[in-house]
Amino acid sequence: MVVKGSCNCGRIRITMDNPTPSGGGVMICYCLNCRKQSGAAGTYVVVVENKDMVLTGRPKKFLDTNTACGRPLDRYFCYNCGCPIMYQSETVLPGKSLLMFGLFDDIPKPVAEVWTKRRPEWMVEVPEVLQYVTDIPDDVSGEEAKKLGW
Template identity: 30%
Template sequence: MHIDGRCHCGFVSYKAEIDPEKVSICHCTDCQRLTGTAYRVTVPARRKAFEITGGEPKLYVKFGDNGRRRLQYFCPNCGSPIYTTGELEDADEVGIRLGTINQRYELRPQSQSWCSSRLAWIDTIGNLPGRPGD
């Protein structure tokens, strides 16, 4: 599936080819802190099928629990997380952040990881009162 997207302010933009069956949720505490929310939704793409089309993202490097470096790219202006990748064997794939994808309404997570860090209230949000805008 062809996708495109951008950060909140529009400075960084990209396009990619993805497999919509590989969208996943991560509940790890790193993803919670990096997003400032309960979990992160990632859409993987092969590195050769991902292209930055505007603006240059800024890089933040963190170490994963496996000891390998994870390269976190975000907009230098608005701070939106755009994608992540790794080094060596991990460099062949990028993990695009769902919220930046223009076609995000067409994508649905197919798996979850780090469920041991999952916040207990996640399953109950569908029962909360809601309104269409604020």
């Protein structure tokens, strides 16, 4: 299944082939940096292999070195409309990107909520998904890692 998405102005476009098999890799992050990037309570992202997506246009990059996890993230956004596109980190997820789900028409249920200690008190926990008080542990493995798209 081919999935296409774009920023508000259409200058940045993404095409992927089956980015979320069985809903894997879809998560919400409530850390302060993700809140600031999204302009909302958190980011809603999907983990994809860089080799499985085609990005057209040239997003602007912001190197975020002041992260809660202590590792830098490259955050990308449209140079024209400011729409957040994705973030990447070779030290966190080599060869993968976390794409913002606002780029796409259909949004599946997440498999995880991350940095739940920063989730606004008025928001309810998403039922039956993995919950992480802060970052996802580096040693995550097995079925849990598969769900996360790691």
